[in-house]
Amino acid sequence: MSSLDQNHSGCRDKTTVAGDSSDIHELAKQPLQGLKLASHAVLEEAQQSGRVICSKCGGSRMFFCYTCCSLVGVGVQDIPITKLPLKIDIIKHPNETDGKSTAVHAKILAPNDVTIYTYPCIPEFEREKVVLVFPGPQAVSVQDMLHCLRDRSNSRSQNHFDEPCPKKLKTERVEGATHTDITPESGTPDETESLESRMSPLQRVVFIDSTWNQTNRISSDERLQGFVQVELKTRKTCFWRSQKGKPDTYLSTIEAIYYFLKDFHQHCLSLEYKGEYDNLLFFYSYLHSVVNKAKISAGKC
Template identity: 35%
Template sequence: MEVSTEVDANPFGKYIISDWHFLESMDGRSTCPKCGKSRKYFCYTCYVPIKDLEGKLPVLNLPIKVDIIKHAKEIDGKSTSAHAALLAPNDVSIYIFPCIPDYDDKSENVSEFNVREGNGKMLTIFFSQIVLVFPGKDAISIEEFVSRQSAAKVGASKKRPYSSDKPIDRAIFIDSTWNQCKGIFKDSRLRDLPCVVLKQRITQFWRHQEGSPRWYLATVEAVHQLLVELDLAIKSHSADPESKKTRIEGEANQKDDILSHEFDDLLFFFKFMYEKIHTLYDHNQLKSYKRPLK
């Protein structure tokens, strides 16, 4: 438990998150400007702030699109996926399963390269630019995913251009309990997508989920982690020596804040609510933080 104790002592110490303390002065509830329902801070179904907070919250522009697929039984007010949609409204979309997009259209989702083999024959290689963040059987790390694309590009001619120049254009997350997400994963619209897994990071989510270790992140934590890992992986395979240096230093010494902080405000409401919960309850008494690491 030494690792978790060290992290819990200063859980947001290596992130740069905008000051949220002005939220503490807000009393009562307001109506959502879209649906008219009573809300505190923001509407968790329309993903917009209440009127008094309009223009006061951080707004992020993400380098990729993020689709979050929620299980129909996932409770809206308890999910952190709304945080991501609220703070990055141009790049994050939330879908309620089974009403999800069809990710099968190769003309939009796949880059195509011609590679000449040793015998002189041309081999066509396809790379999906859409990934599903899920520990499937053949899941690989973000670093490995980017590395494989970079290796394939060496000596290859681009047969069909990317929909973007990024190795990943869209990431899909499943927002549900572990038992519920297996059914979503098996959906024909998702099962053929390449799966990636995130590096282990201890969650600070206060909501207890029976049977899950502390490596299981809240949705907004997972989105933040993917963006950080993708940023490092791209710098790793960049032709720019300074980018490579930044990535190596960042991986070797994450405690010194060498990592990019451009995505940290995704945790704006998460940190605020974490602090609010911890003014009411003792951290060591909350069941969520007593879960094992494995």
């Protein structure tokens, strides 16, 4: 397992003396520290080899093809495929530059649980089982979202009280619960019932992949109205492509997915977080270190 090179994980004063207490304190505040990541050796080797032509589209790519969502110059056996407890749907703006989007990171690293749609293509959702991660005046925290979903589900049930409600078997698996550590089959009946009650009714999470100046076109679409809306208010971005005039709580797509799942794991499943989803930042953390090293070399940090 590896983490980012601490000497290059953020913009630091190059004149700071190594070992100084203030330097150590500042380093501790740097982003992406302490992640449980697979080794970046394969990416370092691929970077040294240079760009490779994508066999599908013919584009010159490094690590992966952001157009085809496929690996380039790196084997699938060399990257950490990650299983997620929920299904992730990403609605991508048609004018979003593929090469600048981090949504492809999620698709490549969690291929069985992530789907990318290009707007105006939006799948049909059951509103009582889906949340939209997007800031807004009605947005709630991850901690409060399940309560909101249950309130909506209960309200709907009361409106249909004449219809018989089939009893749910304790052994029925919740759709999307694919992580081996938290599947109902792995626990006792009581543990299974408790886990299902914590996860249900949430099954899917929707993210919008776009520059913040382009999001209104998607977020205002009538097909995305009426969802419980979630905002990650306490997280700050460390994306190297900052957007002028936007607060640092506006995250890149892969950051939003990662932090949502981490909060979900801790606050909704009530489980200790042990780095289960850190490898979603496998590419992001490496590129972050590469960009910062380049800034340091250019004297911009």
